[in-house]
Amino acid sequence: MELGAEEANRVATLVKYNIMDSDAEEPFDRLAEIAAELFNAPIAYVSLVDGYRQWFKSKVGLSAHEMPRDWAFGARTIARKAVVVIADAAKDPEFAAGAPGPRGPTVRFFAGAPLLTADGQALGAICVVDRRARKTLTGHERQLLQHLADMVMEQIELRRGLRRIKASLTKIARLAGGRPAADEIVGECDKALGAVQAVNNLTTRSARKRVRLVTPRHAAKKSADDERRDAAERRERRERQRRERAG
Numbered sequence: 001m002e003l004g005a006e007e008a009n010r011v012a013t014l015v016k017y018n019i020m021d022s023d024a025e026e027p028f029d030r031l032a033e034i035a036a037e038l039f040n041a042p043i044a045y046v047s048l049v050d051g052y053r054q055w056f057k058s059k060v061g062l063s064a065h066e067m068p069r070d071w072a073f074g075a076r077t078i079a080r081k082a083v084v085v086i087a088d089a090a091k092d093p094e095f096a097a098g099a100p101g102p103r104g105p106t107v108r109f110f111a112g113a114p115l116l117t118a119d120g121q122a123l124g125a126i127c128v129v130d131r132r133a134r135k136t137l138t139g140h141e142r143q144l145l146q147h148l149a150d151m152v153m154e155q156i157e158l159r160r161g162l163r164r165i166k167a168s169l170t171k172i173a174r175l176a177g178g179r180p181a182a183d184e185i186v187g188e189c190d191k192a193l194g195a196v197q198a199v200n201n202l203t204t205r206s207a208r209k210r211v212r213l214v215t216p217r218h219a220a221k222k223s224a225d226d227e228r229r230d231a232a233e234r235r236e237r238r239e240r241q242r243r244e245r246a247g
Contacts, residue, residue: 013121027155028058036060041128048124074125077112081122083142086110088133109134113149161198168192
């Protein structure tokens with residue numbers, strides 16, 4: 001498959017993260033499980049897409065470790081760099097025309113949010129899938145899915161930052177053993193500190209990412225708490241008025 005310049009640049013960025021074919025890692029597995037639970041989907045996965053395949057970093061309800069890129073529903077998510085929802089793939093012109101053959105999965109519903117780097121490159125997607133058609137996602141549900149994608153990307157950046165720190169510190173140890181020039185050691189320490197700062201920056205989220213996610217359960221609890229607080233204020237107001245009349 002011949003890649004255009006923009007796609008080749010995206011794949012090159014993915015390669016720099018050195019995450020394809022890596023071992024399973026619990027933070028990614030947890031996020032896939034949360035996606036499946038949150039959207040009540042039998043299949044959920046975190047996928048990364050290179051020039052010829054879609055590889056699953058974590059997955060729920062799937063036995064395959066990868067599949068051809070041509071079968072990847074997430075390809076549209078990567079191309080659009082936005083949440084994509086297909087309520088019924090059988091009625092979607094693009095996917096109906098290029099649906100997987102007998103070896104491919106039977107998919108009717110798909111929703112995916114892109115894993116975006118700081119410079120806007122989409123490395124892959126977090127997706128939820130069902131074998132039956134479903135209603136499209138609401139705006140709030142789309143936002144929740146994108147929040148999960150942002151959390152996956154934070155884990156990817158964290159993983160990369162820690163690898164850089166380890167590499168820099170290993171080089172420092174090697175240089176110290178050979179009594180190198182002091183400025184080389186200082187340079188490697190600066191690299192390590194820079195990597196630590198990059199990891200620390202992940203915890204300093206933007207105002208957009210700090211907005212608390214409100215699920216229906218949280219919304220119901222908040223409403224009940226508000227009602228109790230209002231009732232308490234009304235009782236206090238009536239009691240104050242009664243005391244004033246008595247006085």
